[in-house]
Amino acid sequence: xxxxxxxxxxxxxxxxxxxxxxxxxxxxxxxxxxxxxxxxxxxxxxxxxxxxxxxxxxxxxxxxxxxxxxxxxxxxxxxxxxxxxxxxxxxxxxxxxxxxxxxxxxxxxxxxxxxxxxxxxxxxxxxxxxxxxxxxxxxxxxxxxxxxxxxxxxxxxxxxxxxxxxxxxxxxxxxxxxxxxxxxxxxxxxxxxxxxxxxxxxxxxxxxxxxxxxxxxxxxxxxxxxxxxxxxxxxxxxxxxxxxxxxxxxxxxxxxxxxxxx
Amino acid sequence: xxxxxxxxxxxxxxxxxxxxxxxxxxxxxxxxxxxxxxxxxxxxxxxxxxxxxxxxxxxxxxxxxxxxxxxxxxxxxxxxxxxxxxxxxxxxxxxxxxxxxxxxxxxxxxxxxxxxxxxxxxxxxxxxxxxxxxxxxxxxxxxxxxxxxxxxxxxxxxxxxxxxxxxxxxxxxxxxxxxxxxxxxxxxxxxxxxxxxxxxxxxxxxxxxxxxxxxxxxxxxxxxxxxxxxxxxxxxxxxxxxxxxxxxxxxxxxxxxxxxxxxxxxxxxxxxxxxxxxxxxxxxxxxxxxxxxxxxxxxxxxxxxxxxxxxxxxxxxxxxxxxxxxxxxxxxxxxxxxxxxxxxxxxxxxxxxxxxxxxxxxxxxxxxxxxxxx
Numbered sequence: 001x002x003x004x005x006x007x008x009x010x011x012x013x014x015x016x017x018x019x020x021x022x023x024x025x026x027x028x029x030x031x032x033x034x035x036x037x038x039x040x041x042x043x044x045x046x047x048x049x050x051x052x053x054x055x056x057x058x059x060x061x062x063x064x065x066x067x068x069x070x071x072x073x074x075x076x077x078x079x080x081x082x083x084x085x086x087x088x089x090x091x092x093x094x095x096x097x098x099x100x101x102x103x104x105x106x107x108x109x110x111x112x113x114x115x116x117x118x119x120x121x122x123x124x125x126x127x128x129x130x131x132x133x134x135x136x137x138x139x140x141x142x143x144x145x146x147x148x149x150x151x152x153x154x155x156x157x158x159x160x161x162x163x164x165x166x167x168x169x170x171x172x173x174x175x176x177x178x179x180x181x182x183x184x185x186x187x188x189x190x191x192x193x194x195x196x197x198x199x200x201x202x203x204x205x206x207x208x209x210x211x212x213x214x215x216x217x218x219x220x221x222x223x224x225x226x227x228x229x230x231x232x233x234x235x236x237x238x239x240x241x242x243x244x245x246x247x248x249x250x251x252x253x254x255x256x257x258x259x260x261x262x
Numbered sequence: 263x264x265x266x267x268x269x270x271x272x273x274x275x276x277x278x279x280x281x282x283x284x285x286x287x288x289x290x291x292x293x294x295x296x297x298x299x300x301x302x303x304x305x306x307x308x309x310x311x312x313x314x315x316x317x318x319x320x321x322x323x324x325x326x327x328x329x330x331x332x333x334x335x336x337x338x339x340x341x342x343x344x345x346x347x348x349x350x351x352x353x354x355x356x357x358x359x360x361x362x363x364x365x366x367x368x369x370x371x372x373x374x375x376x377x378x379x380x381x382x383x384x385x386x387x388x389x390x391x392x393x394x395x396x397x398x399x400x401x402x403x404x405x406x407x408x409x410x411x412x413x414x415x416x417x418x419x420x421x422x423x424x425x426x427x428x429x430x431x432x433x434x435x436x437x438x439x440x441x442x443x444x445x446x447x448x449x450x451x452x453x454x455x456x457x458x459x460x461x462x463x464x465x466x467x468x469x470x471x472x473x474x475x476x477x478x479x480x481x482x483x484x485x486x487x488x489x490x491x492x493x494x495x496x497x498x499x500x501x502x503x504x505x506x507x508x509x510x511x512x513x514x515x516x517x518x519x520x521x522x523x524x525x526x527x528x529x530x531x532x533x534x535x536x537x538x539x540x541x542x543x544x545x546x547x548x549x550x551x552x553x554x555x556x557x558x559x560x561x562x563x564x565x566x567x568x569x570x571x572x573x574x575x576x577x578x579x580x581x582x583x584x585x586x587x588x589x590x591x592x593x594x595x596x597x598x599x600x601x602x603x604x605x606x607x608x609x610x611x612x613x614x615x616x617x618x619x620x621x622x623x624x625x626x627x628x629x630x631x632x633x634x635x636x
Contacts, residue, residue: 089519093516093517093519093520094513094516095508095509095512095513095516095517095579096512096513097508097512097575097579097580098505098508098509098512098579102505102508102509105505106505106509106517106520106522107506107509107517107520107521107522108520108521109502109505111502118501118502119500119501120500120501120502120504120505122500
């Protein structure tokens with residue numbers, strides 16, 4: 001969790017222009033393995049554009065991306081996924097009518113060969129699903145339980161567990177708690193904590209300071225396409241973060257705690 | 263979070279325990295199973311002395327049910343993949359007519375006529391699917407167009423080449439063909455002869471076929487139905503492609519995000535539906551020895567009804583091939599059973615409507631139990 005280790009992903013002075021609109025005007029971010037990096041910002045701050053750049057959806061107009069120390073260029077999201085950057089979107093890739101186990105392995109179904117024929121290995125899929133869900137602290141009635149019966153928070157957890165199981169090194173969570181109730185939010189935050197402890201780098205996008213403070217190791221605030229600064233846990237209070245997000249009116253008084261990165 | 267330090271993870275107070283019986287009860291096929299049992303019971307009570315359950319009677323309604331089953335398998339897989347095909351009935355008429363034109367009018371060998379017709383049907387199925395996934399239009403509209411296009415050709419072509427709308431003589435040209443018996447033949451004829459000799463099933467009392475059993479074998483139509491049901495069921499539940507079918511119909515966008523080739527799945531399912539319709543048509547042409555321009559009318563709706571009775575969701579993503587087959591069985595038994603029971607035949611539609619309504623209500627209830635939606 002120390003900043004001395006090599007960052008798994010580093011974004012340097014990323015700029016992204018859409019025609020005449022400058023969505024990102026030089027954003028920098030370093031994420032270390034086993035660290036939860038919170039990306040905060042109000043609506044329109046450029047959070048979405050930034051994570052889309054990180055996950056290969058957009059190509060940066062300017063700036064460099066280093067993945068495990070090497071410069072990297074993603075041609076499309078598939079490249080990012082195979083490199084180990086997984087994104088869990090607000091609108092999940094989950095199908096309510098299908099069972100948890102079928103959802104968990106959707107697109108990555110395990111197969112068992114019987115002669116020349118290949119069959120979906122339900123036993124393996126069910127076992128892995130139950131194990132992974134158990135690790136995340138979710139009790140399923142059975143692996144054939146439909147996703148539709150799970151709460152919003154549990155669905156987020158299934159999606160996160162799926163990404164982790166399929167080898168994510170960097171997990172980008174796009175506002176996973178924005179539509180959830182208090183208790184479900186707590187469940188998701190607990191899941192983030194578990195994932196982080198497995199050595200996976202988590203990029204947690206939110207505009208809720210309290211959610212960020214609950215699990216974050218580092219906090220980066222975006223405002224109008226710019227980084228307002230990165231602070232470590234303990235160096236900043238929730239009130240200060242809140243003010244930063246609101247537009248940085250009290251920026252000057254915060255300069256010290258932000259470590260001169262403004 | 264820490265108010266419950268997870269004492270026994272397997273005992274979550276939020277999950278209501280369910281009995282094994284209830285567990286076994288809630289399956290997509292349940293509606294079909296209940297319906298089949300009810301229909302059987304009703305006809306056993308009211309039509310048991312009508313000959314419905316002797317060898318000819320059983321063969322009669324099994325054959326009608328098997329017809330429904332063949333097209334229901336295709337319609338079921340396509341519906342689970344999230345699409346409809348309203349051109350099934352027209353495809354049956356068209357495929358039958360093409361076999362007759364190729365073999366009788368053009369004089370091709372019957373096996374070639376059948377193979378070319380299958381290729382043509384699969385191509386039309388693929389075109390249906392291609393248009394649907396490319397334009398994003400509802401399959402309802404695209405296949406409705408093909409309902410008319412194919413029916414139009416089915417009437418126009420025989421009138422142009424033969425100046426009539428029914429082409430006969432297929433039986434004569436199919437004599438000695440190697441492929442035709444796969445669709446029009448019968449199996450286990452020896453067994454049925456033995457059963458007849460042993461007095462277990464009825465034999466003809468007089469006439470040229472004296473001593474031969476009235477039911478002299480299992481028609482290939484039944485074999486096709488059974489094989490398609492088994493293959494369809496395995497494909498859907500036991501393969502990764504089956505998972506893709508569910509995913510494509512459940513939420514195409516979510517499936518795409520997870521790397522499922524949704525377009526390919528949908529186009530293939532349109533082709534499977536066309537294949538099933540062509541199997542139906544070929545069996546029918548081989549049995550009747552002729553092709554008619556009006557064959558297969560309304561079959562698309564009958565297939566969809568069988569699938570819905572069988573527990574599939576009209577909006578896709580949920581259903582079962584076994585359920586669809588049971589739906590087809592119910593459909594066939596009711597249609598023929600009312601005849602055996604001496605009920606006015608026009609009342610068949612009333613019964614059908616009532617069964618459809620009952621099945622849909624029951625299935626909606628079952629589905630809510632499974633998925634926990636409210």
